[in-house]
Amino acid sequence: MTEFFLAAAGLIVATVAAGLAMILRGPTDIERLMSLQVLGTGGIAALLLIAFATQVPGVDDVALGLALLAPFAAIAFANMLRAEDLVSDDRDTAS
Amino acid sequence: MTTLANIVCIACISGGLFFFLAGTAGLLRFPDALSRLHALAKADNLGLGLVAIGLMFRANTLLVAMKLILIWLLVLVSGSLTAQLIAARVRRVRK
Amino acid sequence: MIASTLAGFTGAALVGLGLYGLIIEPHPLRKLLSFNLVGSGVFLVFGIVARRGASGSYAFDPVPQAMVITGIVVAFAASALAVALILRLYAETGGVSLDADASTSASPNSDASG
Amino acid sequence: MSILPLLDIELAALVVMVAFGTIAARTLFAAVVSYVAYGLLLALVWVRLFAPDVALTEAAVGSGVTGVLLITAGKRLVPLRGGLPQAKVGRGLKLAAGLVAVLATAVLSVAIALLPDPAPSLAPQAAAAAAGPGAGLGNPITAVLISYRSFDTMLEKVVLILAVTGVWSIGRSADWGSRPATLGKDASAPPMALLARLLVPLGVVIGVHVFWVGADEPGGAFQSGALLAAMWMVMMMSGLSEPPRIGGRSVRLALIAGPAVFLTVGVAGAVVADGFFAFPRSFAKPLILFVEAVMVLSITVALPLLVAGPPSREAEP
Numbered sequence: 001m002t003e004f005f006l007a008a009a010g011l012i013v014a015t016v017a018a019g020l021a022m023i024l025r026g027p028t029d030i031e032r033l034m035s036l037q038v039l040g041t042g043g044i045a046a047l048l049l050i051a052f053a054t055q056v057p058g059v060d061d062v063a064l065g066l067a068l069l070a071p072f073a074a075i076a077f078a079n080m081l082r083a084e085d086l087v088s089d090d091r092d093t094a095s
Numbered sequence: 096m097t098t099l100a101n102i103v104c105i106a107c108i109s110g111g112l113f114f115f116l117a118g119t120a121g122l123l124r125f126p127d128a129l130s131r132l133h134a135l136a137k138a139d140n141l142g143l144g145l146v147a148i149g150l151m152f153r154a155n156t157l158l159v160a161m162k163l164i165l166i167w168l169l170v171l172v173s174g175s176l177t178a179q180l181i182a183a184r185v186r187r188v189r190k
Numbered sequence: 191m192i193a194s195t196l197a198g199f200t201g202a203a204l205v206g207l208g209l210y211g212l213i214i215e216p217h218p219l220r221k222l223l224s225f226n227l228v229g230s231g232v233f234l235v236f237g238i239v240a241r242r243g244a245s246g247s248y249a250f251d252p253v254p255q256a257m258v259i260t261g262i263v264v265a266f267a268a269s270a271l272a273v274a275l276i277l278r279l280y281a282e283t284g285g286v287s288l289d290a291d292a293s294t295s296a297s298p299n300s301d302a303s304g
Numbered sequence: 305m306s307i308l309p310l311l312d313i314e315l316a317a318l319v320v321m322v323a324f325g326t327i328a329a330r331t332l333f334a335a336v337v338s339y340v341a342y343g344l345l346l347a348l349v350w351v352r353l354f355a356p357d358v359a360l361t362e363a364a365v366g367s368g369v370t371g372v373l374l375i376t377a378g379k380r381l382v383p384l385r386g387g388l389p390q391a392k393v394g395r396g397l398k399l400a401a402g403l404v405a406v407l408a409t410a411v412l413s414v415a416i417a418l419l420p421d422p423a424p425s426l427a428p429q430a431a432a433a434a435a436g437p438g439a440g441l442g443n444p445i446t447a448v449l450i451s452y453r454s455f456d457t458m459l460e461k462v463v464l465i466l467a468v469t470g471v472w473s474i475g476r477s478a479d480w481g482s483r484p485a486t487l488g489k490d491a492s493a494p495p496m497a498l499l500a501r502l503l504v505p506l507g508v509v510i511g512v513h514v515f516w517v518g519a520d521e522p523g524g525a526f527q528s529g530a531l532l533a534a535m536w537m538v539m540m541m542s543g544l545s546e547p548p549r550i551g552g553r554s555v556r557l558a559l560i561a562g563p564a565v566f567l568t569v570g571v572a573g574a575v576v577a578d579g580f581f582a583f584p585r586s587f588a589k590p591l592i593l594f595v596e597a598v599m600v601l602s603i604t605v606a607l608p609l610l611v612a613g614p615p616s617r618e619a620e621p
Binding site for chain 2: 012019033037060063067075
Binding site: 195 | 312313316319320323324326327332335336339342343346349350352353354355357358361362365366369370373374377378380381393397398400401402404405406408409410412413416417419460463464466467470471474475476526607610611613614
């Protein structure tokens with residue numbers, strides 16, 4: 001069972017990390033925000049799985065903290081998106 | 096009884112894994128921002144939810160089980176509302 | 191023990207990456223980001239010292255671990271101060287570089303003309 | 305053959321890749337998003353090092369609040385877009401920088417490989433300390449923070465206060481006493497306000513819970529203060545609240561309350577009992593929790609003030 005949890009955690013991390021390719025690729029900041037959000041959710045899932053497998057105590061509170069912080073960062077970034085016009089990278093680097 | 100619980104646990108976590116995979120694949124492959132948002136919601140809601148339900152079978156105390164549910168609810172609420180924020184932003188850009 | 195040594199090497203790699211970014215990034219906020227990478231790399235190296243110090247009933251040596259927590263908070267305080275300095279520099283000179291030539295060429299006036 | 309080493313290698317590789325992404329990203333926004341992702345992955349590594357306390361601090365302060373600080377600063381630098389120092393980085397400098405980086409990594413790696421075995425450890429002393437003045441706390445880290453390094457903990461709070469003082473002093477003299485610039489410029493979106501209204505009450509409960517269990521389990525004053533600070537910043541960013549006027553007496557009082565109470569209690573121990581922070585064991589736990597609770601208040605106020613920045617007259621309506 002422990003091995004299954006660890007394998008599942010590894011797969012989830014690998015999956016959501018693949019989504020991180022969007023941070024570099026874009027094309028716009030909206031995609032970057034989305035890939036961060038899926039990493040946040042996957043990170044919580046992986047954290048819980050690892051904690052249950054390796055018996056680290058008190059990780060449920062860490063996961064609670066992460067669940068609170070994911071929208072915290074998202075609000076800040078979404079705020080940033082409304083503050084300035086959504087620029088695609090091309091305009092940004094051309095300037 | 097424990098074997099049954101184990102089987103349900105493994106089934107739930109595998110299901111969660113599937114939704115993380117599907118969500119990230121959609122995020123990377125779907126053509127426009129709103130469809131990507133739709134894919135992202137699958138990973139947020141079902142992926143983490145199934146993992147949390149699966150882990151509840153292994154929770155030692157009721158408190159830990161309640162925290163797992165709370166984590167899921169937090170991600171559910173914040174995920175849907177940040178999706179709303181992002182979608183509103185996407186619509187504005189399109190106009 | 192392998193896990194902790196691996197994390198130590200990760201920390202070493204992060205210090206290297208951060209140093210590189212710190213030197214070549216022109217944007218001051220991104221320099222700051224790179225600096226934070228160096229910091230977290232150092233914390234990671236320190237963290238494995240804590241993990242290796244596991245003894246008795248503890249899975250880690252609590253003293254370095256407690257210092258890492260302090261370090262993270264102090265690093266944040268330093269970053270906040272640096273951000274405030276950068277923003278004031280921008281408000282005063284219209285640029286964000288300490289290099290005299292660079293800051294004049296980056297001032298809003300010359301920017302509008304060129 | 306366990307799967308665990310594979311997971312460790314995967315995490316380590318990902319952390320380094322995302323750190324690289326932070327440096328290679330084309331825009332500031334992408335770099336900061338990478339950095340927040342990096343902090344999250346690093347928190348997973350910390351959990352693997354059996355350091356959930358550090359994991360939570362890293363996720364909250366190291367990645368979350370620092371990310372918001374930098375993205376807010378980026379927003380305030382927006383007029384600069386296009387006016388950035390465009391000094392082209394020459395190939396020679398890149399090569400030299402790369403060399404320095406590789407050298408630093410190599411030296412550190414060698415040092416890590418040569419770490420003494422068995423490792424020196426302060427754990428036994430810490431256990432003794434946990435049985436000493438910091439007694440009554442089951443979490444060894446909290447015990448260390450509160451008693452073994454009591455001065456250091458206090459001085460670290462002083463560092464936060466010094467940073468706040470520094471940030472305030474950087475503002476224009478004419479702006480003294482006004483509010484810092486707002487964090488949520490056009491945050492009138494109904495979903496954001498709803499999110500803040502749902503999130504903040506839950507977050508406060510979780511923050512207090514993390515503080516309460518911190519005595520015996522992972523958690524504690526730093527982590528709790530960081531979570532509560534994040535909740536206050538959520539309110540500021542969604543327009544439900546504004547950064548406070550920096551001249552306000554209550555703000556300043558909340559800032560210094562932590563170290564002040566800490567010192568008072570410590571000195572009282574020297575006067576009443578037989579040494580700094582020496583108290584009867586039955587007294588220890590409630591007293592320490594009281595001091596830590598005030599510390600939480602100070603941290604909760606200090607972090608958002610650091611992010612909000614110096615006072616600015618433009619923030620006045």
